[in-house]
Amino acid sequence: MARKKLMAANWKMYKTPNQAREFIQQFLPLVHGHTRDEIVVCPPFVNLSAAIEAAKESNVAIGGQNLHWEKEGAYTGETSAGMLLAVGCTHVIIGHSERRQYFGETDDTVNLKLKTALEAGLTPIVCVGEVLEEREANLTEDVLRRQCLRAFHAISAKKAAKLVIAYEPVWAIGTGKTATPQMAADAHLLIRGEAAKAFGQELSNQLRILYGGSVKQENAKTLMSEQEIDGALVGGASLDPKSFAAIVKY
Numbered sequence: 001m002a003r004k005k006l007m008a009a010n011w012k013m014y015k016t017p018n019q020a021r022e023f024i025q026q027f028l029p030l031v032h033g034h035t036r037d038e039i040v041v042c043p044p045f046v047n048l049s050a051a052i053e054a055a056k057e058s059n060v061a062i063g064g065q066n067l068h069w070e071k072e073g074a075y076t077g078e079t080s081a082g083m084l085l086a087v088g089c090t091h092v093i094i095g096h097s098e099r100r101q102y103f104g105e106t107d108d109t110v111n112l113k114l115k116t117a118l119e120a121g122l123t124p125i126v127c128v129g130e131v132l133e134e135r136e137a138n139l140t141e142d143v144l145r146r147q148c149l150r151a152f153h154a155i156s157a158k159k160a161a162k163l164v165i166a167y168e169p170v171w172a173i174g175t176g177k178t179a180t181p182q183m184a185a186d187a188h189l190l191i192r193g194e195a196a197k198a199f200g201q202e203l204s205n206q207l208r209i210l211y212g213g214s215v216k217q218e219n220a221k222t223l224m225s226e227q228e229i230d231g232a233l234v235g236g237a238s239l240d241p242k243s244f245a246a247i248v249k250y
């Protein structure tokens, strides 16, 4: 069975609650009736309620950009899975390269967060990907293998049913450079192989692997036509409703 694509917006640290509401109000009519793909928008935490309220009863889901693995506690600045669920989130991004690069996210914290998100019933979008030096040193496969192996550690196939992976080569994020569909396909096949080892063939066949890194209206169709690419995680080009709608409807 074909995998339904997931088209996800990662707003990073952009927009206020009013701007989030405005975006959703403009975006909904543009994707009205679009059922071919699943659509999710991930705004900053303070905008979640406004976005969820504006997207109520629509075909657009709302997700967080991060979560903490504990239920609650003395963790200043953190947000739990239960809090995301309570405001109405259905998805959560985990281990984005910016979290890994600037905020000390490690393969082990990704694993803890993934376990928590799955346990809570959220759909986790786990980001993996190599930096430029790693690609140039032919280390891409090693890096992806390590990131997957550690992220999937001690998670059962039953628990992993909702897992989504985003392959985001770090050198393609916000740079205007994209991986070729073939480069993405190679990486996705490797990730799918790791998922098969961890969770079995059946789950691996169903696993959605998104591509992220300078996805735009102009390259969305070419990328999404590649059979191994099961959707997109879009940063910069998701901030404008027309642009993100054009990507969703590639």
Ligand code: PGA
Pocket: 010, 168, 172, 173, 174, 175, 212, 213, 214, 215, 233, 234, 235, 236, 237
């Ligand atoms: P970009 O970001 O589309 O701006 O390259 C993608 C991401 O970081 O998820």
